[in-house]
Amino acid sequence: MSLSFRISARDGPARAGILDTPHGRVETPLFMVVGTAASVKGLTGGELRRAGAEMLLANAYHLAVRPGAPALAERGGLAAFMGWNGPTLTDSGGYQVFSLAGRRRLTPDGVLFNNHVDGGELFLTPEKAVEIQTLIGADVMMCLDVCPPARAGRGEAEAALRLTHAWAGRARRSWREAGGQALFGIVQGGLHEDLRRESAAFLAGLDFPGYAVGGVAVGEGTGEIRRIVSLTAPLLPEDRPRYLMGVGTPGDIIHGVAAGVDMFDCVMPTRHARHFQAFTREGRLNLKNAAFAADDRPLEAGCDCETCRTASRAYLRHLAALGELTAMILLSIHNVRFYLRLMERLRSAIPRGRLAEVAREYAGSDRLGGRLP
Amino acid sequence: MSLSFRISARDGPARAGILDTPHGRVETPLFMVVGTAASVKGLTGGELRRAGAEMLLANAYHLAVRPGAPALAERGGLAAFMGWNGPTLTDSGGYQVFSLAGRRRLTPDGVLFNNHVDGGELFLTPEKAVEIQTLIGADVMMCLDVCPPARAGRGEAEAALRLTHAWAGRARRSWREAGGQALFGIVQGGLHEDLRRESAAFLAGLDFPGYAVGGVAVGEGTGEIRRIVSLTAPLLPEDRPRYLMGVGTPGDIIHGVAAGVDMFDCVMPTRHARHFQAFTREGRLNLKNAAFAADDRPLEAGCDCETCRTASRAYLRHLAALGELTAMILLSIHNVRFYLRLMERLRSAIPRGRLAEVAREYAGSDRLGGRLP
Numbered sequence: 249m250s251l252s253f254r255i256s257a258r259d260g261p262a263r264a265g266i267l268d269t270p271h272g273r274v275e276t277p278l279f280m281v282v283g284t285a286a287s288v289k290g291l292t293g294g295e296l297r298r299a300g301a302e303m304l305l306a307n308a309y310h311l312a313v314r315p316g317a318p319a320l321a322e323r324g325g326l327a328a329f330m331g332w333n334g335p336t337l338t339d340s341g342g343y344q345v346f347s348l349a350g351r352r353r354l355t356p357d358g359v360l361f362n363n364h365v366d367g368g369e370l371f372l373t374p375e376k377a378v379e380i381q382t383l384i385g386a387d388v389m390m391c392l393d394v395c396p397p398a399r400a401g402r403g404e405a406e407a408a409l410r411l412t413h414a415w416a417g418r419a420r421r422s423w424r425e426a427g428g429q430a431l432f433g434i435v436q437g438g439l440h441e442d443l444r445r446e447s448a449a450f451l452a453g454l455d456f457p458g459y460a461v462g463g464v465a466v467g468e469g470t471g472e473i474r475r476i477v478s479l480t481a482p483l484l485p486e487d488r489p490r491y492l493m494g495v496g497t498p499g500d501i502i503h504g505v506a507a508g509v510d511m512f513d514c515v516m517p518t519r520h521a522r523h524f525q526a527f528t529r530e531g532r533l534n535l536k537n538a539a540f541a542a543d544d545r546p547l548e549a550g551c552d553c554e555t556c557r558t559a560s561r562a563y564l565r566h567l568a569a570l571g572e573l574t575a576m577i578l579l580s581i582h583n584v585r586f587y588l589r590l591m592e593r594l595r596s597a598i599p600r601g602r603l604a605e606v607a608r609e610y611a612g613s614d615r616l617g618g619r620l621p
Numbered sequence: 622m623s624l625s626f627r628i629s630a631r632d633g634p635a636r637a638g639i640l641d642t643p644h645g646r647v648e649t650p651l652f653m654v655v656g657t658a659a660s661v662k663g664l665t666g667g668e669l670r671r672a673g674a675e676m677l678l679a680n681a682y683h684l685a686v687r688p689g690a691p692a693l694a695e696r697g698g699l700a701a702f703m704g705w706n707g708p709t710l711t712d713s714g715g716y717q718v719f720s721l722a723g724r725r726r727l728t729p730d731g732v733l734f735n736n737h738v739d740g741g742e743l744f745l746t747p748e749k750a751v752e753i754q755t756l757i758g759a760d761v762m763m764c765l766d767v768c769p770p771a772r773a774g775r776g777e778a779e780a781a782l783r784l785t786h787a788w789a790g791r792a793r794r795s796w797r798e799a800g801g802q803a804l805f806g807i808v809q810g811g812l813h814e815d816l817r818r819e820s821a822a823f824l825a826g827l828d829f830p831g832y833a834v835g836g837v838a839v840g841e842g843t844g845e846i847r848r849i850v851s852l853t854a855p856l857l858p859e860d861r862p863r864y865l866m867g868v869g870t871p872g873d874i875i876h877g878v879a880a881g882v883d884m885f886d887c888v889m890p891t892r893h894a895r896h897f898q899a900f901t902r903e904g905r906l907n908l909k910n911a912a913f914a915a916d917d918r919p920l921e922a923g924c925d926c927e928t929c930r931t932a933s934r935a936y937l938r939h940l941a942a943l944g945e946l947t948a949m950i951l952l953s954i955h956n957v958r959f960y961l962r963l964m965e966r967l968r969s970a971i972p973r974g975r976l977a978e979v980a981r982e983y984a985g986s987d988r989l990g991g992r993l994p
Contacts, residue, residue, distance in 0.1 A: 292927065
């Protein structure tokens with residue numbers, strides 16, 4: 249079975265929907281927990297299930313380097329390999345080639361680069377990216393795109409876009425729909441509104457099962473992200489899932505949902521946890537702060553995660569001060585659950601026309617600091 | 622309620638029993654998972670409960686440095702602070718003073734030392750060790766002892782023993798039984814049989830609620846550990862719990878149980894997990910070994926832990942090769958469960974007179990390597 253998507257309710261441009269994948273049904277809007285190298289850092293599959301995770305994201309670049317795409321295929325594919333057995337998505341690796349890899353050479357045909365692990369050389373083409381992701385076996389694959397710096401000038405952004413479009417066409421042609429894995433196109437165009445419009449129109453013409461908004465996760469201020477998302481989301485085909493790549497803070501996600509985005513992913517909940525920061529509706533708490541040393545409250549009142557049911561801020565502060573592994577785990581459990589609960593709230597608000605209420609409830613969540621005791 | 626201990630079955634010198642503590646009932650022989658600084662590295666309280674953990678061990682030295690014993694008392698004591706709320710034991714810190722601390726000066730009254738974290742000075746006496754542990758609030762506290770190097774000569778071992786005995790008397794007198802926390806005496810005497818005999822007899826005369834065998838965990842070969850344990854355990858009061866400190870491998874534990882020991886603790890399951898080694902009945906597996914790259918089997922056939930139910934050796938090998946946090950967690954879950962299952966097997970074997978059978982079943986477990994695929 250391939251991907252199917254059905255919108256079940258609306259609140260303005262926002263949509264609630266149902267996404268059926270070869271590895272099961274999930275509801276949208278949804279947040280994909282990031283497991284770059286087939287592992288969500290600090291969380292076992294059991295913890296992810298207990299936190300209510302629905303779909304995981306991994307990265308074809310990292311997996312192609314280790315353990316290798318053919319090895320994953322031999323082990324039954326990504327979802328089985330991870331013991332997750334639920335829906336997954338792989339990014340193509342384009343972003344990583346342009347951000348992580350060593351020496352690289354971009355040609356119209358593809359990109360030649362040395363990986364950041366052992367310097368091994370790979371010539372990645374749009375077709376090769378599809379082939380690698382087909383072997384990895386996620387339910388959703390992404391086209392290989394060209395990712396110029398966020399602040400690229402008009403000329404550079406335009407050249408990157410032309411190549412991204414050419415590659416999208418080639419990826420679309422090399423994709424075997426019959427295999428059951430979906431392929432999403434990625435809208436680029438930087439901060440240039442006319443390029444974003446052109447990109448959305450061009451990709452819509454290629455008839456992908458889903459569409460992503462790329463190039464907005466890194467290096468832009470929140471205002472810029474939101475401007476591009478508000479502009480681009482409504483340009484994407486109404487009946488296909490829309491995925492905002494690598495975004496973002498709780499506020500960015502709420503904004504994206506309100507603009508009509510269905511899928512998100514971000515390293516923030518797990519990465520911040522490893523830096524001892526906890527998300528709450530009143531802002532992020534830095535658990536290294538001595539102010540929490542005598543604070544017997546949970547991270548967030550009313551949170552149903554295992555951490556909030558068992559650990560006080562004082563205990564977490566003690567573990568964070570020592571740099572204990574267990575602090576990273578407990579904070580990862582909370583932060584992931586915080587994001588997943590937010591998505592649950594958004595999904596249940598849309599059919600009742602109450603999106604604005606959820607947005608108000610989470611209005612303080614992007615602050616760093618929170619109300620200290 | 623204070624500690625109470627009842628022997629329910631025997632198999633030769635081995636005993637199965639029931640230990641009632643202020644924080645609940647546990648069955649012996651039992652293995653205490655080590656949470657040195659009020660945290661079992663890599664495992665949340667939820668994981669520990671799912672793995673069947675019964676009693677945790679923490680260290681008064683580490684806790685006195687951070688967050689401080691009074692801070693723990695204010696937070697409701699160790700078990701509540703950790704969100705564990707089950708039975709706990711604290712070591713006195715004696716061993717750490719002699720192994721971890723910087724500059725130290727031993728006097729008949731106590732030991733002056735600088736802690737290894739911020740160099741802060743503390744004069745630890747037998748009375749102070751009881752006071753600190755009373756504030757920390759574990760169900761079982763340990764006497765402050767003098768820990769000479771394992772290979773100390775006769776003179777040094779004897780002098781250390783005299784001081785340990787004097788300190789045991791002072792600790793016993795300063796202990797307030799009414800508080801509900803038990804205090805265990807620690808038999809020392811190094812590798813000298815006559816000193817071990819003298820120590821067991823002397824401490825028995827002080828009428829402690831329980832007795833530990835100290836000074837055998839580090840620096841001795843397995844044969845030496847076992848010789849001292851076989852000698853010392855039967856010398857301890859029959860009706861009190863016997864605790865073998867810091868021991869050991871699965872084979873050491875089976876030997877200790879057969880010799881009549883009731884309680885154990887060891888960092889091996891969690892420490893080896895962080896070095897990507899997994900315990901199995903056929904030996905320890907090094908998950909960094911490329912031999913596991915295509916091994917779809919669980920770590921150990923028949924293991925009921927979450928790791929064995931969800932992760933293959935190939936997946937764990939992939940994560941170990943990357944040094945992923947999640948590999949440490951998954952291996953910690955398995956290793957702790959391995960130890961706790963061993964204890965379950967031993968407890969159920971004793972009433973049926975089948976200890977020797979369990980020993981045979983685990984005969985290969987101390988090997989490094991295991992049968993590779």
